Amino acid sequence: MGSDLSPRFRPLSGAGAAALSLWELQGTAAAMEAFLGRELPPMDRPTLAVLKQGDGEVLDQVLLWRRPAPEGGERLEVHLHGGYGVAQAFRQRLAALAWKESKAGWEDEDENRFLQAKTAWTARLSSRLRGGAFERELESRRQDPAALAAWIRASLAWESWAELLEAPPRIVLAGPANAGKSTLFNTWLQQRRVTVSPHPGTTRDGIEASVVIGPPGFRFPARLVDTAGFWRQAAGSDRQAVAQNQLWLQGAWQVLWVFDAAREPDWNEAASWLRSGPPGPRLLHRADLPEAWSPEDRFGGIWLRGSALQEGLALIDRLETALLQPLGPPPPGDAWIPFGQERRLRLRRLLSETGAK
Numbered sequence: 588m589g590s591d592l593s594p595r596f597r598p599l600s601g602a603g604a605a606a607l608s609l610w611e612l613q614g615t616a617a618a619m620e621a622f623l624g625r626e627l628p629p630m631d632r633p634t635l636a637v638l639k640q641g642d643g644e645v646l647d648q649v650l651l652w653r654r655p656a657p658e659g660g661e662r663l664e665v666h667l668h669g670g671y672g673v674a675q676a677f678r679q680r681l682a683a684l685a686w687k688e689s690k691a692g693w694e695d696e697d698e699n700r701f702l703q704a705k706t707a708w709t710a711r712l713s714s715r716l717r718g719g720a721f722e723r724e725l726e727s728r729r730q731d732p733a734a735l736a737a738w739i740r741a742s743l744a745w746e747s748w749a750e751l752l753e754a755p756p757r758i759v760l761a762g763p764a765n766a767g768k769s770t771l772f773n774t775w776l777q778q779r780r781v782t783v784s785p786h787p788g789t790t791r792d793g794i795e796a797s798v799v800i801g802p803p804g805f806r807f808p809a810r811l812v813d814t815a816g817f818w819r820q821a822a823g824s825d826r827q828a829v830a831q832n833q834l835w836l837q838g839a840w841q842v843l844w845v846f847d848a849a850r851e852p853d854w855n856e857a858a859s860w861l862r863s864g865p866p867g868p869r870l871l872h873r874a875d876l877p878e879a880w881s882p883e884d885r886f887g888g889i890w891l892r893g894s895a896l897q898e899g900l901a902l903i904d905r906l907e908t909a910l911l912q913p914l915g916p917p918p919p920g921d922a923w924i925p926f927g928q929e930r931r932l933r934l935r936r937l938l939s940e941t942g943a944k
Contacts, residue, residue, distance in 0.1 A: 592660045594618040596681055597689040598674075599664070600702060608669040610677065613662045614686070622684055627661060628653050638665075640680055647673050696927060697721065700753075705808045706799060709752055711920040721923060721930075725937075736941040739934050742923045746931060747914050749924050755797070755808045756840035758867075758910065761832060761860070764816025766847040767872045767895060772796075772813035774895040775903050800907045805917040812839070817860050836864030841910055844869045848892070849876040854885060861886060868909035 594614030600607065612619065619627055628634035628651045638646045647667050656662035667673050678688070689695065697716040704710035715721070728735040760768040776796055794813045799806045814832045836842055842864045846852060848871045861869075871882055874892040882890045891909060893902040911917075918924060925931045 594622075594681075594684070594686040595689045596686050597695060599698070600669075608667040608674050608677075610665045610667065611662065612665060612681075612686070613656060613660060613689075616661050618684075618686075619661050619663055622681065622686070623651075627663070630655070638667075638677075638680075640676065641683055646676050646680060700926060706806045708801075708805050708917075708920070709807050712752070712918065712922065712924050713926070715921070715923065716926065724923060732941040736938055738923075739938045739941075742925045743931065743934055743938075745918045745922055745924050748918055749926050749931070751840070751914070752807055752924070753926060755810045757795075757810045757812060757835075757838055758800075759812045759814060759835045759839040759842045759864070760845055761814050761836060761842050761864070762816065762845040763847065763850075763852045763857070765850075766816065766845045768816070768845045769813055771845060771870075771872065771895045771902075772811060774899055775811055777900070801911065801917065802907075809840075817856065833863065839864055839867075841865055841867035843867050843906065843910070845872050846870070846882060847872060848874045848878045848880075851880040858886065868906060870906065 592613075592615055594612070596610055596612045599609035599611050612622070616627060623636065624639055625636065628636070630653050632653070634651045634653075636649055636651050638649045640646045650666035652664040652666070654662040654664060665677075667677060681688075697713060698718075701710060701713040701717055704713050725735075725738070728738050760772055762768060772794070775798055796811055798809050798811045800809045801807055812835055814835050817832060844861060844867065846857070846869070869882065869886075869888060869890045871878070871890050871892045873894050873896075875894040875897045882888075891905060893905065895902055925934055
């Protein structure tokens with residue numbers, strides 16, 4: 588939290604109820620002891636203690652862990668039980684003693700990113716940045732401009748992946764009504780989450796769910812959206828759903844266009860749809876049925892063919908490969924990923940200052 592010795596605290600565990608709630612306190616020994624109502628525990632030796640509120644009532648039984656800290660200060664981890672009420676009372680007690688909650692800097696953001704990682708791979712990537720490791724690695728090359736420039740370029744080579752991993756990207760399933768989007772959606776989630784019907788318009792509001800995508804060992808969270816179909820004859824609430832589709836397309840990372848192999852779309856409408864939203868893979872779905880039309884002849888480009896009912900997750904693997912192909916190979920676990928827009932801007936400024944091209 589820096590070398591400022593004014594009493595400050597921050598949460599170390601993710602938000603929400605859990606078995607434990609972890610906090611870090613940093614300040615002078617006097618401020619620590621006034622808060623604890625006792626002497627500080629020995630260094631690096633977990634110690635059980637009873638934490639009391641200002642009126643002497645017990646707040647919680649806690650585990651204290653005293654850690655190395657900046658010169659003249661103290662750093663203490665406090666492990667509480669994880670209920671909302673305990674965390675609220677803990678914050679109120681600290682506020683009553685004029686403790687301030689730390690605002691996140693790079694080090695805090697890296698720690699939070701690690702704590703909230705949803706997969707082993709994203710946890711491994713974010714773990715390398717913990718404790719200011721990224722900044723120390725950067726500073727260690729300051730005396731050699733050529734080495735600094737090379738290191739920055741290597742880090743910025745993963746910029747697209749950093750942006751993708753900072754917030755779950757949204758993948759939108761779009762296309763004509765009754766093309767099997769909901770069947771595909773359910774297969775992706777490996778469970779039935781949407782009512783599938785032979786009648787157009789069943790999925791009226793976009794349905795969004797969390798998924799984990801990527802090859803084994805490189806999985807990360809994403810958001811998958813099943814939309815209402817596009818069709819000219821939509822009326823009433825279905826027409827509103829079709830209009831809502833445009834909003835989903837605008838907020839998509841990629842759009843996966845799904846067309847029915849056994850049913851020709853309206854060519855003019857379909858051409859207009861394919862120009863909407865960001866680019867993405869195109870799937871001729873239900874390819875186990877006889878093809879009634881050729882998308883390559885009508886629209887050109889590269890099309891995937893498959894059937895969610897026949898192929899199951901094998902089709903999903905192919906679609907994920909197509910979605911991720913423009914990014915290139917995923918970064919290895921020992922890569923220095925430039926998480927954070929401010930960090931990337933700073934790296935580009937430093938690269939410019941080195942005079943490297």
